[in-house]
Amino acid sequence: MTESAPVNRPLRALLVGAGGMGRGWLRTIRAYDEVELVGVADLNVATAKAALDEAGASEVPVGQTLEELADAVAPDFVVDVTIPEAHHPVTMEALRRGLPVLGEKPLAATLTEALELTAAAQAYDRLFMVSQSRRYNGHLFAYRRQLLQLGRLGVLTAEFFKAPHFGGFRDAMDHPLVLDMAIHAFDSARFLLDADPVSVYCEEYNPPWSWYAGDAATTAIFELSGGLRYVYTGSWCSPGQETSWNASWRASGEHGTARWDGDGPPTLEIVEGREAAPNSDDPSVDPHPGIAGSLREFVAALRTGSTPMGTARDNVMSLAMVHAAIASAKAGGRVHLADILEQAYTQARAQATGPVADALAGWTSVSPPG
Structure with a gap:
């Protein structure tokens, strides 16, 4: 960012959605x-008023759109909690106005739009961070510290088995599990391994008793940088002995194994004759949980200029894992992430205009610049 946020007063937030x-979020x-x-702001102003009344904040101004409210209330940043299809127009408008954005996942409805928004954050020199809220978990941070003690890692697995009856849009989606939920586990894997995806082989299917229109179960095998493997298996129509919403994890390395059930503290076993490596990660950095952790890190980044987790540049790779997995399931074969990113980048170049087009043209690879 070109300048730090004010430090002598609370930062002013405009919530959209x-x-x-x-x-x-309110x-x-x-x-x-x-x-x-x-x-x-909400397209249904009555919904916005009802939410504020419920929170005891009826005095807060409401409107249908960001444009309607931004000039009047002079926010320091925007929180975008709209539906995925609205993330692109809302976030783009905020960035054009010079307003940093903290957005809900997914970064955008498509990978093409995600690259455009990443370029827009660069073009307008404003922070755009995605609240990947399940990263903000003290047990996940502890598990990451345990993985550092396993030496060279071979494979990380995540199992996710739930049976929620949502009703509404999820029941009608084409890829309900992968598109709406798996990004949490995919993003956590990148965080745990400090590695990026290279390729994926994925199969989606729908058990005969499923109440979802689209495929509600999947297995995806990712190759990551350094030769690591990450295997995700999940189902959203699996009643009985359900896992945590954070999934159930197992990591295998040269010195032993670490497991995490997604809820309690993780466990570590170093094989006999080995000593645990020094723990180089400071446990004092364990975060505030959930979206509260996202908000605090975002505000700290605005005040200090630090780089938070979940910047658009970083999070676009987690979203790319989702779209590559879907592409693999459709093709019935292995898909390289570089190919998926190249297709999205070409489309983004074709439709972007102004400073955003200039920023995209300046990228030296299809991955957003660091």
Whole structure:
């Protein structure tokens, strides 16, 4: 960013989207004394008013759109909790106005739009961070520290088995598990391994008793940089002995194994005759949980200029894992992430305009520049 946010007052937040997740964000913003909620935008103004009434904040201004409220309430940043199809127009408008954005996952509805928004954050020199909220978990951080003690890693597995009856849009989606949920585990794997995906082989299927229209179960095998393997197996129609929403994890390395059930503390076993390597990761950095952790890290980044987890440049690789897995399932074969990114980059170059097009043209590879 070109300048740091004010340090002598709470930062002014404009919330866009007042649905179920929007209400969660509204409560989180109001609970944090470093932030002041100055407006709520929702296409259904009655929904925005009801959310504020419920939170005891009826005095906060409401409107249908970011454009309607931004000039009047003068926010320091925008929190985008709209539906995925609206992430691109809302975030692009905010960045054009010079407003940093903290957005809900997914970064965008398509990988092409994700690359455009990543380029827009670069072009307008403003922070765009995606709240990958399941990263903000003290047990996940502890598990990452344990993996450092395993020496060279071979494979990381995640199992996810739940049976939620959502109703609504998820029941009608083509790829409900991979598109709506698996990104959490994919992103956590990148965080745990500090590695990026190279290729994937994925199969999607729908058990005969499934209440979803699209494939609700999948297995994906990712190759990551350094030759690591990450295997994800999950189902959203698997009643009984369900896993944590954070999945159940196992890592195998040259010195032993580390496991995490997704809820409690992780466990580590170093094989006999080996000593655990020194723990180089400071446990004091364990985060505030969930979206509260996202908000705090975002505000700290605005105030100090530090680089938070979940910048658009970083998060686009987690989203690329989702779209590569879907492409592999459709093709029935292995898919390289570079090919998926190249296709999205070509499309983004074709449709971007102005400073965003200039930023994309300056990239030396299809991956966003660091």
